[in-house]
Amino acid sequence: MYKDNGTQHSNVELRIARRAFLVGAVGSIAAASAAQDRDYGQSGAPVRYPEPDVIVLDPKFAKYKIGNTPIKRLHTGMMWAEGPAWNGVGKYLIWSDIPNNIQHRWLMDDGHVSVFRNPANYSNGNTFDWEGRQISFEHGTRRVARYEYNGTVTVLADKFDGKPFNAPNDGAVHPDGSLWFTDPGYGSLGHYEGHKGDLQLKEAIYRIDKGGRLDKVTDEIFKPNGLCFSPDWKKLYAADTGSSHYPQAPKNIKVWDVADGKLRNGREFCSMKLMNDNREMAGLADGIRSDVDGNIWASAGWVGKGYDGVHIFSPEGQRIGMIVLPEICSNVCFGGPKRNRLFMTASQSLYSVYTEAQGAGCA
Numbered sequence: 041m042y043k044d045n046g047t048q049h050s051n052v053e054l055r056i057a058r059r060a061f062l063v064g065a066v067g068s069i070a071a072a073s074a075a076q077d078r079d080y081g082q083s084g085a086p087v088r089y090p091e092p093d094v095i096v097l098d099p100k101f102a103k104y105k106i107g108n109t110p111i112k113r114l115h116t117g118m119m120w121a122e123g124p125a126w127n128g129v130g131k132y133l134i135w136s137d138i139p140n141n142i143q144h145r146w147l148m149d150d151g152h153v154s155v156f157r158n159p160a161n162y163s164n165g166n167t168f169d170w171e172g173r174q175i176s177f178e179h180g181t182r183r184v185a186r187y188e189y190n191g192t193v194t195v196l197a198d199k200f201d202g203k204p205f206n207a208p209n210d211g212a213v214h215p216d217g218s219l220w221f222t223d224p225g226y227g228s229l230g231h232y233e234g235h236k237g238d239l240q241l242k243e244a245i246y247r248i249d250k251g252g253r254l255d256k257v258t259d260e261i262f263k264p265n266g267l268c269f270s271p272d273w274k275k276l277y278a279a280d281t282g283s284s285h286y287p288q289a290p291k292n293i294k295v296w297d298v299a300d301g302k303l304r305n306g307r308e309f310c311s312m313k314l315m316n317d318n319r320e321m322a323g324l325a326d327g328i329r330s331d332v333d334g335n336i337w338a339s340a341g342w343v344g345k346g347y348d349g350v351h352i353f354s355p356e357g358q359r360i361g362m363i364v365l366p367e368i369c370s371n372v373c374f375g376g377p378k379r380n381r382l383f384m385t386a387s388q389s390l391y392s393v394y395t396e397a398q399g400a401g402c403a
Contacts, residue, residue, distance in 0.1 A: 080366070097359055112392050167212060197221075214269065269330065281326065326341065348366075381395075
């Protein structure tokens, strides 16, 4: 027997998980998952514990799986849900529905969902700074905007070298007061998630320091998407979704060393390739977050059953766990009073699951 947060399970379960789901092993994640067949509605049959769609691929992940908690669908009906961010003071989650040009808010008190901002300038990612102010990365205005307590909006950045950004996508704040963000340009490539227009800048990652100075920190990546810092702030991770438009782009997450506001030693952190049923599955990571132990929780999708959801990687880049969802997962964040509840925006829905991991960073 082994214990998972005080709950006993047989060693058979762990052996089956390891044999069936280790990267490169022969097995079928899709067959083991119930995600495609279950009813997530309130009237659906209850989930038999332990949650079958939180999958332990390596014993390193076992301590983060809670034996008696389910994946819950909190809301549905969006067109493309993105950019979840947790407000610890207000005890609410905000996220974007990009095509509908609105932001939603979910209240922890009673699970109530309401429209938070309409219009939202086709915002994609959202975060909160160390002062609790909301920051949005907006496709429609091609800008990074901060929403102040008095209701005004401060434009933090909308151009570089005199040229408008492509369409800022996602970002993270640093304890030194700086804000780092990505600019892959998806919101300007069509009419659906913004306003169609030319990309005038090479896709890149930028940094705004506490005083407002804007610097490009790297463009050594095809299309930088979600990004996050390690819990010690010494590394920056970014998902590369460039294969959507560049056939030669790798499907991976990159990492750089951070020092004095600059990036060094860019390299692959992990590949999104996964062997399943003797075939290679390779989707895309999108939004990513780190927990306090340095594991990276990456939204994943564009493959299908047995792949789409959340992939969890150890600090060494080893895939150690998965959360399988019935929809493509676009982004994740940790929230709740203990920062141990993972919120997942996935296509048309918002999901959550409790874990024994706790989120690092601010939002």
